Amino acid sequence: MTGSTPPWKRRFRDREAAGGPSSDGVRDDERGREASLEATSEGAFGALGPKAGSPVTRSRAAAVREGVRKGGSRARAGLAFLADRIVENAPRVPVRDLQTLRRQFPGLGPEELADKLVAGACRATGAVGAGVGAAAMLPAPPAMPAELAAEITGVAAIEFKLIAELHEVYGLRAPGTLAQRSSVYLTAWTQERGVDVRKPSTIDTALGGRMKRELRRQIMKRMVRNLPNLMPFLVGAAVGAVMNRRDTRRLADRVRADLRAMQVPWDRLTGLPRLEQPADPLDLDEPRGELGA
Known part of the structure; x- marks a missing residue:
């Protein structure tokens, strides 16, 4: 036995010469961080769905595009309906x-009186937002599109009233009939600016033949711009109320800044006639005093 190789060493050399435990080399070649995923990506992953460009993929993409198109059309139709409601309610x-x-x-001067009106309007729009937000937090919330539509039209009516009364406070009442003044103040609401009633061109623009179509377009643009702030049901009652109050105050600040620059003192408003009141007034459900009649 002297000089001969022990049998266990001979077996170890035989395995090394054969390429390891597996003669096909697959196990060692595919082990560790350098392992290839080509077979898996071509096989298991590829079996999860159709390949890009296949008829199934194209049909799904077409269905998605059609759904987006129909959804956009429904959204535009809904906004157009709300715009018409706002125009009719004004x-x-x-x-x-x-x-x-x-x-x-x-005993209040113009600025103090305007502050009172703004505070009342902010409370009213905040109450609208809180009501919708609270309804949405219920285990089974009511129909949210209807709730959102009610909030949009409710906030619009409160802010419209605020703008019209701010024009009264600053001695800048729009001329014309009830319907004509409503069109002028709606224009101010959509543009978030005060109306210069001293310039006939400003009034003529608001009362032109294309007025309703233009107002509808402007109202839709403003609703789209403010839509994230008019959805308190996404954030709850408290935050929804804060958001509505903040936006109403911002609107009032912009309008008041314009009206101050054009303000007519009260002592120069002699013989100002009383305002014509609507035959079927809208019930804004506002507290008496700041906003109630």
């Missing part, structure tokens, strides 16, 4: 004239 919003406001808030 002449029904009860607006207090300057005499009524001064009687309800005796």
